[in-house]
Amino acid sequence: MEAPKYVWEGAIPLQIHLHESQVTTLPPPPPALILAPRIGYLPLLAPLIKPYFSSTLPPGVDTIWFDCNGLPLKWYIPTGVLFDLLCPEPERPWNITVHFRGYPGNVLIPCEGEDSVKWSFINSLKEAAYIMNGNCKNVMNMSQSDQLELWHSVMNGNLEAYQRVSSKLKLATVDDEYASLCLQKSQQSVIETDLPAQAKTGRVPVRLYVLSVSKDFDDLDEIPRVDSWEKISYINRPVEIRKEDKCFTLHDALKILLPELFLDESLMNVKLGGVDLEDAVRNSNEDVTSVKVVEDQGQNVCKQPEACRISSSAKIKLIRIQGIEPKLEIPFSWVANNLLNPDYFLHVCVCVKVAQ
Amino acid sequence: MSREVLAREAINHAFKALKKRHLIEEGAHAPAYIALSRPIISQGSEWKEKAENLEMELQQCYKAQSRLSEQLVVEVAESRALKASLQEKEMAIAELEKELNQTRDECSQLKTDLEEKIRALELLMVEHQELKAQLEQMAIKAKNAEAENKMLVDRWMLQKMQDAERLNEANALYEDIIERLKASGLEKLAREQVDGIVRRSEDGAEFFAESTVPSVCSHRINAHEGGCASILFEYNSGKLISGGQDRSVKMWDTGTGSLTHNFSGCLGSVLDLAITHDNRFVIAASSSNNLFVWDVSSGRIRHTLTGHTDKVCAVDVSKVSSRHVVSAAYDRTIKVWDLQKGYCTNTIIFHSNCNALCFSTDGLTICSGHVDGNLRLWDIRTGKLLSEVAAHSLPITSISLSRNGNVVLTSGRDNVHNLFDVRSLEACGTFRATGNRVASNWSRSCISPDDNYIAAGSADGSICIWSISKADIVSTLKEHTAPVLSCTWSGLGKPLASADKNGIVCTWT
Numbered sequence: 001m002e003a004p005k006y007v008w009e010g011a012i013p014l015q016i017h018l019h020e021s022q023v024t025t026l027p028p029p030p031p032a033l034i035l036a037p038r039i040g041y042l043p044l045l046a047p048l049i050k051p052y053f054s055s056t057l058p059p060g061v062d063t064i065w066f067d068c069n070g071l072p073l074k075w076y077i078p079t080g081v082l083f084d085l086l087c088p089e090p091e092r093p094w095n096i097t098v099h100f101r102g103y104p105g106n107v108l109i110p111c112e113g114e115d116s117v118k119w120s121f122i123n124s125l126k127e128a129a130y131i132m133n134g135n136c137k138n139v140m141n142m143s144q145s146d147q148l149e150l151w152h153s154v155m156n157g158n159l160e161a162y163q164r165v166s167s168k169l170k171l172a173t174v175d176d177e178y179a180s181l182c183l184q185k186s187q188q189s190v191i192e193t194d195l196p197a198q199a200k201t202g203r204v205p206v207r208l209y210v211l212s213v214s215k216d217f218d219d220l221d222e223i224p225r226v227d228s229w230e231k232i233s234y235i236n237r238p239v240e241i242r243k244e245d246k247c248f249t250l251h252d253a254l255k256i257l258l259p260e261l262f263l264d265e266s267l268m269n270v271k272l273g274g275v276d277l278e279d280a281v282r283n284s285n286e287d288v289t290s291v292k293v294v295e296d297q298g299q300n301v302c303k304q305p306e307a308c309r310i311s312s313s314a315k316i317k318l319i320r321i322q323g324i325e326p327k328l329e330i331p332f333s334w335v336a337n338n339l340l341n342p343d344y345f346l347h348v349c350v351c352v353k354v355a356q
Numbered sequence: 357m358s359r360e361v362l363a364r365e366a367i368n369h370a371f372k373a374l375k376k377r378h379l380i381e382e383g384a385h386a387p388a389y390i391a392l393s394r395p396i397i398s399q400g401s402e403w404k405e406k407a408e409n410l411e412m413e414l415q416q417c418y419k420a421q422s423r424l425s426e427q428l429v430v431e432v433a434e435s436r437a438l439k440a441s442l443q444e445k446e447m448a449i450a451e452l453e454k455e456l457n458q459t460r461d462e463c464s465q466l467k468t469d470l471e472e473k474i475r476a477l478e479l480l481m482v483e484h485q486e487l488k489a490q491l492e493q494m495a496i497k498a499k500n501a502e503a504e505n506k507m508l509v510d511r512w513m514l515q516k517m518q519d520a521e522r523l524n525e526a527n528a529l530y531e532d533i534i535e536r537l538k539a540s541g542l543e544k545l546a547r548e549q550v551d552g553i554v555r556r557s558e559d560g561a562e563f564f565a566e567s568t569v570p571s572v573c574s575h576r577i578n579a580h581e582g583g584c585a586s587i588l589f590e591y592n593s594g595k596l597i598s599g600g601q602d603r604s605v606k607m608w609d610t611g612t613g614s615l616t617h618n619f620s621g622c623l624g625s626v627l628d629l630a631i632t633h634d635n636r637f638v639i640a641a642s643s644s645n646n647l648f649v650w651d652v653s654s655g656r657i658r659h660t661l662t663g664h665t666d667k668v669c670a671v672d673v674s675k676v677s678s679r680h681v682v683s684a685a686y687d688r689t690i691k692v693w694d695l696q697k698g699y700c701t702n703t704i705i706f707h708s709n710c711n712a713l714c715f716s717t718d719g720l721t722i723c724s725g726h727v728d729g730n731l732r733l734w735d736i737r738t739g740k741l742l743s744e745v746a747a748h749s750l751p752i753t754s755i756s757l758s759r760n761g762n763v764v765l766t767s768g769r770d771n772v773h774n775l776f777d778v779r780s781l782e783a784c785g786t787f788r789a790t791g792n793r794v795a796s797n798w799s800r801s802c803i804s805p806d807d808n809y810i811a812a813g814s815a816d817g818s819i820c821i822w823s824i825s826k827a828d829i830v831s832t833l834k835e836h837t838a839p840v841l842s843c844t845w846s847g848l849g850k851p852l853a854s855a856d857k858n859g860i861v862c863t864w865t
Contacts, residue, residue, distance in 0.1 A: 006371075007374070010378065011381060011382035012382075013384075016602065033393070034389065090381075113527065247359045327366040330363065330369075335370075
């Protein structure tokens, strides 16, 4: 199966509890068990959740919102991204609480149901189109029925329908030699025939979510719970794939996105040979991150998938895209073409330890 | 290691990671979750479906209901209309039945009528035939009768002619006899017959009325206060003129007893009255030495005759001309007045006062009765005494001429009433009665218009009536309570009027 299929079929098991303030029956209702698509959004689950709790809700108008351990969840972030970001140690099923009242307007922007989510999605699409093509004409000129079909395909997780409509958009894809290399022959030919005249872009829209932790940790479950959005910094910056670089890896992309975290690389390379202690520390860290690091400390400086650190203060602990932690050597073009969300954005979660 | 190898490895690793994730996440949990949610979802969807179905059914039902109710409304309206029309029809039928019955009745009625009529007609026709036959018979009879009639008339005419012839013969015979009679000198008879005939052709003969003896007082009139000395009837009428002490001259209708005229202007009590022959003028002799002449129609005084120096006690007017009035007053004169000229034309002086006067029929001679009891005749043109006769031993109180003008009645204070022939002045009759005393110097008596009776009043209030032919008293009328001063007989034969000293006038029929 191809990667996009995996991506589209991905779903997170949720255990949704009704907040105690909204429970009006005895005994309190059991939590709802819902499978939420990774590429979907939490408010879209409302129709599935409501039947569980409708009998117990106090009377009034419902405005649905979710929180995880007290942190109200931003509804315009895809479910998968939220999960990857807020549960470093994946918790399956993911326990979140649903509220129907008391919408925290100071934290969350208002959401009026499915339409708000749809418009947010379309907006992101326009942004992506602008980044990739330089204009968002093709999105704006999309017919109403196409828009609806696109949205419905996203809502229903229908990859074929989505690909049908999105191909009409003629959004440029990232030129990916390695994609053709890595894929099986049959798939390759299919891809070639399917995408005859695809414009090629060098800019990839990326949304980067950086979770900063102050303490160093060995296990992922040691990462303290996120209780405020201030701990998460959001970077919306496209990554320009340098043409001259034959293979542009994820590492390179990250360097562009978070240059401050990669300041001491040259320094680091110099130090590599000498300081074994740090290596040992690094090695142990690498093990924990479950990124298979092939150490080739000799030859390719640019290909050293080393754990980066800013002197001794900050270092990336975790990189997650679509629930997986890809190796840093992975060609970015492959990542860009296969692991992107339906809104043509690449959502990347990064956990960074920052010394305070 | 080469970049591609690294890259490929990385990609493969990524794939494996994705697979693993799939297995852990949705692969592990999906079946359970789907199984758990199916009931609810299915429930929900089931209910939804049910609800939708029910809604659709309901909608359909509503639609059907609305259609049905519309239909129902239409049907109800139709049925109502039909009911109404049905009712109308029923009513119409009832009416028609009634009419039918009525017409049937009428028809039967008409039938019976018709039969009756037919029968009646037949009867009539039969009768008609019979009548026709009768008519024919009658016609024949009539014809026969006519013929007979004609024949009879002819015969009658014949008889009549024969009769006429006989009458003629008789007349001729009669005439013969008459002539013979005449010739035989039954002059008296002839004269009588002739007189009668002559009288019949006299002027005024039409006014001749048979007088009856009055017996009943028909009216009692209070004519004058103080006494009524003179009364006089109009010529040939029932109107009575009376003059009294109260200086008034009144005219009465003796039929009703009511006053018709009242002539005023007399300055003294009325002592005598006279009326012209045409009833136009009334002359009164007044104690004021004057005579007054009234126009009867206007009631105004026409003339006042002055000249006497004492009371005028008698007056008379010519029966012929109405022009000449003669009056006697107690100044021992008799004056003749001409009404047209308006003055006295002749004055006769005589030593004895004249109490009563009377014109003769031809108006040329006057008879006067004097205090010395003599009756004298004068010629008014010359004023010469023509003749005189001693009528009474005491003063004459009244002189009245008979209708035919031949005899004159005189009454005197010797209670004797005499009739004198005017031409010869011979006494034709004398009348007296016990108890009959002439009341005053001027008591008037009268002769009935048929010259058969004499009426005279008495001092005891009774009136004696003598029949000239019988020469005896025939009746005494008692009514008055005072002495009767004057009597006068109407030219019509009745009534007889009398006046007494109390002024009461009685009429007798």
